[in-house]
Amino acid sequence: MSSGPRPAGTSGDIRLVRTNLAAARLDPRDCPTKRASDARPMLIAxxxxxxxxxxLQDFTLKVFMDALDLIEHERKDPEWVIGELRRTNGTFGLYRRSEAHPLLMSWSAEAVRRYLAARAADQHAREAADLPLTVPVRDTWVVGTDPGPVDSRGAxxxxxxxxxxxxxxxxxxxxELWLLTFGTAKDDRPxxxxxxxxxxxxxxRPAVAxxxxRHTPVPFGxxxxxxxxxPERVRVIEFGCGDGKRNELLDWNRQEARLHFTAAGWPSLLQAIDGSGTSPGTGCIDCxxxxGCQALPRSPEILSITPPKRRRPRRSVSVTDLRAYRDCPAKYHATRQLKLRSSTPESPEVRRGRxxxxxxxxxxxxxxxxxxxxxxxxxxxxxxxxxGLHLTGQEALDGAAMLEQHNFYCPLDGLAAEExxxxxYQAVCYDAGLGLVLIATPDLLHTRRGGWIWRETKTASRYLYEGEPLLKLYPQLALGVLMLAAGVLGGDTARSRVELELLHTDDVTxxxxxxxxPGTVDEAREVIAQLAQPWSRDQDYPTAPGRHCDGCEALEWCRAGIEHLAPTRQDS
Incomplete structure (x- = not known):
């Protein structure tokens, strides 16, 4: 994005350019235009x-951060704060705070305790090493320039x-800056x-607003x-809210920080600031x-559901979302919206499949x-x-056998070089009437003689039963049918296909x-509508205990699920 016209569908001031850590990541799945637009905070839709x-509160760390602000800046007792967290449903009586789901409150209370323990351990280690202790700072730190002449970017x-x-x-x-992640502390940030x-x-420099x-610097006086x-030294620490562990990412002097920024930081920020081109995906939600985007296909009424009575902010939905919601609305809210997942080991079947x-x-x-x-x-x-996963024993032998079975059905076998x-690949389309960005990520897409082939490959422990409704069993196939039928990918629909490849150790389905x-499309539309209609209306996401509780990634924060499984686990 340069000093030329603003992206279609936007207006406002482009003279302020602001970047953050997300801009520096340069995730290849991100849309360059959205990234550049995000760097212009005064640009508006x-x-x-x-x-x-x-x-409900949908910013996962808001309750956690509000609680720590009360503890670190207002010097409130931690247990009193956690009590207030539960009493006020995560709002603490603060202005314009949405109430938190019970699972988010439970997760936040645990994360606060873990964070305080990690901070105390870190300070104890510094004291033992005769290093200066650190205290909480409320200020926002901003590196910035005072307004000057407008440059070639219009900034x-x-x-x-x-x-x-x-x-x-x-x-x-x-x-020190402590970075936060929902699960396990990372050690691989770019x-x-x-x-x-x-x-x-x-x-x-300390700044407000x-x-x-623009930020307003706080007068030094x-x-x-x-x-x-x-400072002479800077530390950046990664904290895992899910496991309570801390990981020191760096401990540099000011000169080292400048050299690293010149070599790696600023070039990435420039790429984000000057990004152009479009890549539809999850970023479309708040773009x-x-x-004005011409790259995002519009597919009105692809879901064929009744809009909810209460208008909602723009949302995204995938079949994985809908299946999680079908299992339990609370599971969907916790794992798909809030991105909270426990560190419970995956089952051997899931690990092998991955x-x-x-x-x-x-x-x-x-x-x-x-x-x-x-x-x-x-x-x-x-x-x-x-x-990043390793298989051994029978699990590994079964996986190797499945790879061998795939060789007989590999879609690239004999495929012409020009295809x-x-x-x-993220297949994306937008239903403006519902305010929904639909997202599907098939295992493989490829063209063949003018059509698109949508391949879903799954590892299977059992064979399909005769007469089993395929689209209900694998609704991702139904969404693939609807997207191809609606022309989301282009190409000749009559030459397009959705394929399912179920890998067994000794065969392939x-x-x-x-x-x-038309009959296939109608069946696909019915399958997706049955999943999407109740999801589209729900605002509370209640728990629905059942057999899916065993192995649920949100179980450790779900009282209803734990109580549901208690008799079973006592008997075992």
Whole structure:
């Protein structure tokens, strides 16, 4: 994005450019235009969307952060704060706070206790090493420039921020930024993101306000030394809210922070600021430029459901979302909306499926593409892995056998060189009437003689029963049929197909669906509508205990689920 016209569907001021840690990640799945638009906080959607909000709190860390603010800045007793968290349903009586779901309240209370324990342990370690202790800082740290001449991007002000929990030593020698993740503490944040975080901590000045306007620096004369001084050393710590562990990502002096920022941070931010082109996906949900985007297919009434009486903010939905909701609305809200998942180990079947999927994705993504039959199997079929997971014993042998079975049905076998292949591609379309961005990620998409072939590959422990309704059993096939029938991917519908490949250890179940066949489309529409209609209306997401509780990723925060399983576990 340059000083030229604003993206279609937007208006407003582009003179302020503000970047954050998300901009530095440069996730390849992100849309460049959305990333550049996000870096212009005074740029707005035109026409502006209605001001709508969900009934329940959907910012996962809001309750957690509000609780820590009361503890660290207002010096309230932690147990009193946690009591208030539950008494006020996570609002603490604060202005414009949505109530939290019971699962979010439970998760937040645990995360607060874990965080305080991690902070105490870190400070104890610093004290033992004769290093200065740090205290909480409320200020926002902003690296920025005062307004100057408008440059070639149309900007006169640049700001950099880094969101997290902030601390400083009383003598001003050290600053810390604690970054937060929902689950296990990460140790693989991109170098550019770490460099930007360190630079903001090292060079940021205390400031207030912001959002859709420039930050206002806090006058130094009003600040004590630990808030005003630029530090000699900066630390960035990763904290895992789910497991309570902390991981020191970096401990640099100010010069090191500057060098890393110059080498890795600023080049990534420039790429984000100057991004162009479009890539529809999950970012469409809150994109300012959606109204004018020509890359996002519009598919009105693809779901054939009745709009809810109460208008909702723009949302996304996938078949994975709908299946989670079908199991339990609370499970959907916790795992799909709030992204909360326990660290409970996956079942052997799920783990095996993920490893097989990772291997197939690697093979299919090769250039030039070639049939999986040309790839050798695991060197040791009894011990191998992929995607960060490892299989051993019978689990590994079964996975290796499934890979061998796939070779007979690999969709790239004999595919002409001019055809297009997309691995784990996000197929996206928009229903403006429902305010829904529909997202599907088939295992493999490829063209064939003018049509699109949509391949879903699954590992299976059992065979399909005769007469079993395929689309109900695998609703992702139904959404694939609807998207191909609606022309979301383009191509000739009559030449397109949705394929299901079920891998067994000794055989393959293979099914095809024709998106140009009216009966198939009608059946697919009914399957998706039955899943989507109750989901579209729900605002409360109550728990629905049942057999799905066993193995649920949100079970540890769900009282109803735990009580449901208690008799079973006592008997075992």
């Amino acid at each position: 035109d026409p502006g969307p209605p001001q709508l909000a969900e009934k 006169d002000t640049y700001e950099m921020t880094a969101w997290g929990r902030r601390y400083a030593a009383l003598d001003g020698s050290t600053r 170098e550019a993101e770490k460099a930007v975080a360190a630079y903001v901590v090292a060079r940021g 912001g959002w859709r306007k 009003e600040l004590p030394q630990h808030r005003a001084a630029l 300012k430029a959606l109204a 490893v097989v999927d990772a291997i197939l994705n690697q093979r299919h993504a090769g250039t030039p593409y070639r049939s999986c039959e040309t790839f050798p199997g695991p060197a040791d079929p009894a011990s191998w892995g992929a995607g 297009e292949v997309r691995v784990q 293979f099914e095809e669906l024709d998106p140009s066949h």
